[in-house]
Amino acid sequence: MNSYETVFILTPVLSEDQAKEAVQKFESEIKTWGGKIKHSESWGLRKMAYPIQKKSTGFYFLTEFEADAQVIADFELMLKRDERVMRFLTIKMDKDHLEYAGKRRSKMGQAKAAPAEA
Numbered sequence: 800m801n802s803y804e805t806v807f808i809l810t811p812v813l814s815e816d817q818a819k820e821a822v823q824k825f826e827s828e829i830k831t832w833g834g835k836i837k838h839s840e841s842w843g844l845r846k847m848a849y850p851i852q853k854k855s856t857g858f859y860f861l862t863e864f865e866a867d868a869q870v871i872a873d874f875e876l877m878l879k880r881d882e883r884v885m886r887f888l889t890i891k892m893d894k895d896h897l898e899y900a901g902k903r904r905s906k907m908g909q910a911k912a913a914p915a916e917a
Contacts, residue, residue: 800834800835800865800866800867801865801866801867801868801891801892802837802863802864802865802891802892802896802897803863803864803865803866803871803889803890803891803892804861804862804863804889804890804892804896804900805861805862805864805874805878805887805888805889805890806859806860806861806862806887806888807825807859807860807862807878807884807886807887807888808847808851808857808858808859808860808884808885808886808887809821809822809857809858809860809883809884809885810852810854810857810858810882810883810884810885811844811854811856811857811858812854813858813883815858817883818841818858818860818883819841821881821883821884822839822841822860822862825862825874825877825878826839826862826864828873828874828877829862829864829866829870829874832866832869832870832873832874833866833867833870834864834865834866834867834870834874835864835865835866836862836863836864837863837864837865838861838862838863838900838904839860839861839862839863840860840861840862841858841859841860842859842860842861843858843859844856844857844858844859845857845858845859851885851886852885854885857885857886863892863900871889874889875887875889
């Protein structure tokens with residue numbers, strides 16, 4: 800199995816609960832196809848560089864997972880068909896990308912733990 804990272808933007812007309820529900824649906828589909836979710840992040844509602852579908856903001860999400868190539872084809876087809884998804888990008892992670900992602904996650908973990916200790 801290969802490691803992949805997908806970033807997708809959901810339409811801002813959704814509530815935060817609806818956006819989280821959509822992400823859970825996508826992750827559960829990956830699992831049913833035999834993939835494994837390694838990490839998932841919500842970047843929240845952000846302003847985009849240019850309007851998409853006449854909207855200037857969107858809910859950004861990042862998901863790292865391991866899966867076979869066929870899972871990627873099925874997953875991207877599902878994202879294309881879902882009207883809540885405005886854009887997405889899936890990247891196959893190489894060893895350097897995996898190392899960087901691990902360091903970034905550990906930094907985020909330390910940053911979240913530091914305010915709790917203070």
